[in-house]
Amino acid sequence: MAQHSTHPGGASRVRRRALLGTAILAVLVALAGLAAHLTREGRSPSATAASPPSAAPSGPHTRPRALPVPPKTRDPITYGKAAAAALWSYDTRAYSQPELREALRGWLTTESKYADRASVDQAVPSAVLWKEMAANKQVATAKINEGHFPHAFTQALQDDPGAITQAYVYAVTVSGKQxxxxxxxxxxxxxxxxxxxxxxxxxxxxxxxxxxxxxxxP
Structure with a gap:
């Protein structure tokens, strides 16, 4: 899926992706093969939107109809849980696919050398899929169960507490239900x-x- 490009914009994206990988690998050294996965080959996070699952929803959910707004918090786990809820939620009745994509981009760091816009864009259903979903007035909401620092992240920090001070990038794993x-x-x-x-x-x-x-x- 990833291709090499001589176009300046493509080269810039490649450099940004490499810098992102470097920042994260500094604190996730135990996740072997992570850099290779950063090319996201074969990754299709929007696939579930095309085929709604069969289990019945339950419990409190994020409020639909409003574009996601990032919380003002200094707690990476709190922020990660809010971001996951935003990425798993949409309302095709209330706004367009480009509006949702731009709103989610607003969650990204302003430090362009670290911001991985492509990974956020890939979490949004494609324009073609969105059109089909909108015809069915499809809505997705999220219930967050928990968030935590992955074991490899905490172990890496214990081994080298100063590793995070370059970019202050934290890994946060979130689980829940869409x-x-x-x-x-x-x-x-x-x-x-x-x-x-x-x-x-x-x-x-x-x-x-x-x-x-x-x-x-994990």
């Missing part, structure tokens, strides 16, 4: 979800999103 409903379906459906996010929380600044990791770190 519930989907659509026109003509009273019950809808739901499925368990989990993701690992890279969250930047520099001292004396609110947290921001760096990107969505290509694989889930």
């Amino acid at each position: 519930s989907i409903r659509w026109k003509g379906s009273a019950a809808g459906g739901a499925e368990s979800r989990s993701t690992t996010l890279a969250v930047q929380c520099r001292p004396h600044h609110f947290c921001t999103l760096v990107g969505v990791m290509p694989s889930v770190a």
Whole structure:
């Protein structure tokens, strides 16, 4: 899926992706093969939207109809949980696919050398798929169960506490449930979800999103 390009924009994206990988690998040294996965070959996070699951939704969910707004917090786990809820939620009745994509980009760090915009864009259903979902008035909401620092992240920090001070990028793994409903379906459906996010929380600044990791770190 990833291709080499001589176009300056493509080269810039490659350099940014490499810098992101370097920042995360500094604190996730135990995740072997992570750099290779950063190319995101074969990754299709929007696939679940095309085929709603069969289990019935339950419990409190994020409020639909509003574009996601990042919380003002200095806690990477709190921020990671909010970001996961935003990435797993959408309302095709209330806004367009480009509006949702731009809103999610607003969660990204302003430090362009770390911000992985592509990983966030890939979490949004494609324009073609969105059109089909909108025809069915499809809505997805998220219920977050828990968030934590992956074991490899905490172990890496114990081994080298100073490693994080270059970019202050934290790995946060979040698990929960995405519930989907659509026109003509009273019950809808739901499925368990989990993701690992890279969250930047520099001292004396609110947290921001760096990107969505290509694989889930336990």
